[in-house]
Amino acid sequence: MTSKLSALNEWVDQVSAHCRASQVHWCDGSEAENQRLIDQMLETGDLLRLNEQTHPDCYLHRSDPKDVARVEHLTFVCTSNKEDAGPNNNWMDPAEAHALMNGLFAGCMEGRTLYVVPYCMGPIDSPLSRCGVELTDSPYVVANMRLMTRMGQPALARIEREGQFVKGLHSTGELDPERRYIMHFPEELSIQSFGSGYGGNALLGKKCHALRIASYQARSEGWLAEHMLIVGIENPAGEVRYVAAAFPSACGKTNLAMLIPPEAYREKGWKVWTVGDDICWLHPGEDGRLYAINPEAGFFGVAPGTGAKTNPNALAMLDREAIFTNVATTEDNQPWWEGLDERVPATDWRGRDFDPKNGPAAHPNSRFTVSIKRCPSYSDQAESPAGVPIDAIVFGGRRATLAPLVMEARDWQHGVLVGGAMASETTAAATGQVGVVRRDPMAMKPFCGYHFGDYWGHWLALGEKLTQPPKIFQVNWFRRDADGGFIWPGFGDNLRVLEWILARCRGEVEAAETPVGLLPADGGINLEGLTEVPDMETLLAFDQAGWREEIQAIEAFLAEFEPRVPQALKAELERVKSALH
Numbered sequence: 001m002t003s004k005l006s007a008l009n010e011w012v013d014q015v016s017a018h019c020r021a022s023q024v025h026w027c028d029g030s031e032a033e034n035q036r037l038i039d040q041m042l043e044t045g046d047l048l049r050l051n052e053q054t055h056p057d058c059y060l061h062r063s064d065p066k067d068v069a070r071v072e073h074l075t076f077v078c079t080s081n082k083e084d085a086g087p088n089n090n091w092m093d094p095a096e097a098h099a100l101m102n103g104l105f106a107g108c109m110e111g112r113t114l115y116v117v118p119y120c121m122g123p124i125d126s127p128l129s130r131c132g133v134e135l136t137d138s139p140y141v142v143a144n145m146r147l148m149t150r151m152g153q154p155a156l157a158r159i160e161r162e163g164q165f166v167k168g169l170h171s172t173g174e175l176d177p178e179r180r181y182i183m184h185f186p187e188e189l190s191i192q193s194f195g196s197g198y199g200g201n202a203l204l205g206k207k208c209h210a211l212r213i214a215s216y217q218a219r220s221e222g223w224l225a226e227h228m229l230i231v232g233i234e235n236p237a238g239e240v241r242y243v244a245a246a247f248p249s250a251c252g253k254t255n256l257a258m259l260i261p262p263e264a265y266r267e268k269g270w271k272v273w274t275v276g277d278d279i280c281w282l283h284p285g286e287d288g289r290l291y292a293i294n295p296e297a298g299f300f301g302v303a304p305g306t307g308a309k310t311n312p313n314a315l316a317m318l319d320r321e322a323i324f325t326n327v328a329t330t331e332d333n334q335p336w337w338e339g340l341d342e343r344v345p346a347t348d349w350r351g352r353d354f355d356p357k358n359g360p361a362a363h364p365n366s367r368f369t370v371s372i373k374r375c376p377s378y379s380d381q382a383e384s385p386a387g388v389p390i391d392a393i394v395f396g397g398r399r400a401t402l403a404p405l406v407m408e409a410r411d412w413q414h415g416v417l418v419g420g421a422m423a424s425e426t427t428a429a430a431t432g433q434v435g436v437v438r439r440d441p442m443a444m445k446p447f448c449g450y451h452f453g454d455y456w457g458h459w460l461a462l463g464e465k466l467t468q469p470p471k472i473f474q475v476n477w478f479r480r481d482a483d484g485g486f487i488w489p490g491f492g493d494n495l496r497v498l499e500w501i502l503a504r505c506r507g508e509v510e511a512a513e514t515p516v517g518l519l520p521a522d523g524g525i526n527l528e529g530l531t532e533v534p535d536m537e538t539l540l541a542f543d544q545a546g547w548r549e550e551i552q553a554i555e556a557f558l559a560e561f562e563p564r565v566p567q568a569l570k571a572e573l574e575r576v577k578s579a580l581h
């Protein structure tokens with residue numbers, strides 16, 4: 001098979017010759033093709049079949065033990081001008097990066113098949129969607145891309161019609177961490193990834209295309225590509241309001257996107273509808289509101305912590321047609337991870353007999369891949385070509401102290417400061433130390449394809465175009481008590497906070513002003529039905545001394561992005577500072 005698009009054929013021929021691929025396979029996305037790939041991976045051991053009675057069509061993939069997460073230190077944005085990538089990115093000169101990658105890719109697919117994977121990010125018939133083609137030598141990547149994007153013939157047809165697509169080239173290489181690079185060439189709309197088969201390093205439609213390349217394009221085209229979930233909240237009157245929320249990796253997006261309301265809410269008729277769990281493309285509409293689409297079609301979700309109490313919707317979709325990566329298994333070959341239940345696993349994520357001395361049974365960044373259509377709370381608006389209107393934007397993070405449960409920004413401009421100043425404890429989603437507080441503006445530190453100063457400027461400019469902008473909030477589910485336990489129950493109970501947020505959007509409830517933002521007034525958060533009442537005083541406290549220190553840290557952080565920090569953002573910071581003193 002080839003394509004009607006000569007530019008695509010030529011690129012495939014050229015890559016296949018350079019990598020010396022033994023075969024080229026154009027993916028059509030069909031069931032039959034998927035089955036052939038699965039069978040082949042079962043034969044090579046790339047996949048292991050899980051218990052067919054309890055988990056039909058579910059497979060386990062064990063990655064190389066040194067290839068278990070995104071590698072931020074090996075991820076580069078290669079703009080011709082170094083300044084354009086900003087201090088928030090690693091940079092390499094495009095010519096140098098191409099020379100390096102050409103060397104790595106030369107002959108790397110000898111004996112391997114090169115898969116041509118056409119995909120569409122976003123509903124196939126939406127003008128807001130964008131297409132790409134990933135060339136990869138990993139059948140595991142193909143199987144994941146099929147679940148997570150609109151992959152195959154319809155995407156290829158759209159690419160041929162439009163003549164434009166993002167070029168992604170990927171090889172697992174030898175999985176040598178010393179020969180591993182994730183390179184982005186935003187000016188060429190291309191991506192090259194070598195030496196990893198894991199998640200965001202290898203599934204190029206996700207972080208590489210839908211965030212790093214898309215954010216760069218979005219800036220010049222007047223929209224936003226964000227690390228956000230999209231969720232619809234239906235109130236007892238049957239009205240659905242949509243919220244987009246940015247939390248750093250492994251900080252609760254998937255869980256919030258499909259939460260099950262607390263019983264007292266369910267009885268009254270509250271419902272939650274899932275549009276997306278990780279990435280959100282936001283476009284200004286003609287009515288001056290902001291509209292969101294989810295460019296993805298499936299989840300690549302964190303397994304640990306997913307249980308019947310925390311995320312029953314996720315569990316409900318994980319007993320069929322799912323790929324599990326680096327989870328443990330039980331004696332009867334069911335997938336298992338910490339937080340699932342009380343069973344003791346038989347085998348750990350590396351395939352060894354489980355021994356607690358070796359650490360957790362499932363890798364802390366172990367994941368499930370499953371189609372979003374299997375989600376019980378899948379929204380009937382998720383395929384809407386125009387997207388869903390957003391009422392509130394929420395920024396969150398993991399902060400053991402200081403950051404309150406919820407806080408509202410005074411206006412869009414203040415909201416951009418709130419988002420830009422976000423900080424969060426690092427997690428296992430990327431290699432490196434876990435639990436260190438770092439600034440992660442808009443949860444985009446690892447994903448913004450250009451200079452943060454320009455990015456904040458773009459947020460401010462976009463806000464000015466909106467006559468009905470969403471309100472902006474900050475949340476923190478992760479405040480800890482003196483014993484280190486979480487104070488807020490979290491998960492389904494987070495709806496209590498979303499209820500307040502949406503009531504604020506409609507001007508229905510009061511808030512208390514502080515120098516750093518608006519907090520719920522006393523009793524503002526509905527605690528009905530909670531058996532244990534959390535320490536709301538701590539959760540909603542305004543710690544003036546703590547914030548004075550924080551604002552200094554924020555000021556120092558922003559200064560790292562000079563001379564490109566927008567004047568309006570600095571003015572906003574000054575306003576908060578003087579109110580604090």
Ligand code: GTP
Pocket residue numbers: 247248249250251252253254255256277278300301302303304305306310429477478486489490491494
């Ligand atoms: P990425 O896919 O890496 O972008 O992560 P994410 O932001 O989607 O995070 P996810 O929802 O998968 O949650 C990550 C971890 O945080 C899991 O172990 C969850 O169980 C846990 N978690 C999620 N929500 C809450 C919450 O409200 N409270 C507490 N205590 N933990 C939570």
Ligand code: SPV
Pocket residue numbers: 069070198199200201206207248249250278300429430
């Ligand atoms: C994240 O790290 O934010 C993820 C997982 O969603 S990955 O696809 O590996 O980027």
Ligand code: MN
Pocket residue numbers: 227248249250278
């Ligand atoms: Mn993510």
